[in-house]
Amino acid sequence: GTSGDGASGDGASGGVGARGSGGLLTLTGLELDGLIAEEPHHIRTVRVERLATTGADGGTRTHSPAKVLADWSSGVEQTESDGGRKSGTAGGDPGPAGTGGTAPYAVSFGVDGTHDDDDDSYPAPKEYTLRMAAPAPKPPARLPAVATRAFMTATGAGPGDTVEVTVDGLRLPVVVDRVVDELPTTGPAAPAASAGPSVTAPADGGAVLVDLVTVNRYLAGSGDGTPTVPATEWWLTTAPGRTAEVAAALRARPDADPAQVLVRDEMAAELLGDPLGA
Structure with a gap:
């Protein structure tokens, strides 16, 4: 839970139904919004008093906010009279441990709720966000990849070489660990892999397989605001x-x-039932 005058918040969430996701979720950030009192510069404080997780079995585990949030970074933005936004800093401070060994965590920041003197209208109250x-994981030093022999022929590369490939419009250096x-x-019927403008690929330009999680960790650690790559397909084994x-x-x-859920057995039966229409 959080406490703060008029504050509302959103955190990491996910899942289906009341019992949440069947997979693992990682809390990567918290965002809280609130109104600013029409007063000169003053300090606001948001206290995180309790963090709890609910498992697939319905059991609840309580975590100490002071321990979980100690290494997190914080920043604040507030709206301005002209419609713009102003950024500021926020500092965290762990509180004393209470019953059960958990301790709250407080974040304080300065805001200014006054409006321009020459503004004769009735402006809406300013807001803060x-x-x-959470600290980002250390990005991988290299991006391992599996490549087809056709791709290696198209690029002229060998096992262990670094090759630049394009993923969702982004140039990435990958190291071919396996061929x-x-x-x-x-294959020949699929779109050719892209290996940079200097490569002339044959009809079957080959393919490269990289791990999406590793790619996104690499992009997130670049520090230049490069967006991560979303998954466009999920392959499931039942x-x-x-x-x-x-x-x-x-x-x-x-x-x-429903049309986007494809089943291999259904597709095979459809092709066998109408081989000339395939």
Whole structure:
């Protein structure tokens, strides 16, 4: 929970249903908004008094805010009379431990709620936004990749070489750790891999496989504001005999397009039923 005059907040969230996601979630930041009193420069304080997580079994674990948030960075923005925004700093301070060994964490920052003297209208109250961010993990020193032999031929590279590839419009240096004959969903009928403007690729330019999590950690650690790459497809392996059940559950989700859920067995049956129309 948080306390602060008129503050409301959003944190990391995710999942389906009341019991949340079946996977692991990582809290990477907190954002809190509030109104600023129409007073000259003054100090506002937001106190995080309790952090709790609920597991898949419904059990709750309580964490100490002072311990969890001690290494986080904080910053604040406030609206201005002219519609702009002004950035400022915010400082955190752990409080004394209470019952159960948990300790609160307080973040203080300065705001100014006054308006220009020549403003004869009735301007809306100014607002502030407090953002708290967890320390980013150390970016990987290299981006390992698996490449097809066709790609290696197109680039003239060998195992262990660094090759520049384009992922979602971003140039990335990857190190080819392994070479394979082919990768799923790639080949002459698939779009050719891009290996920079100096490479003349044959009809089958080959393909490169990189880990999306590692790529996004690399981009996040660049420090230049480069956006991360979103996933556009999810490949799922189901337990034996449960493919139809999983497909039906995914197609029933309110945020899903049923036509976007593809099942290999269904596609094979469709092709066998109409081979000339394939």
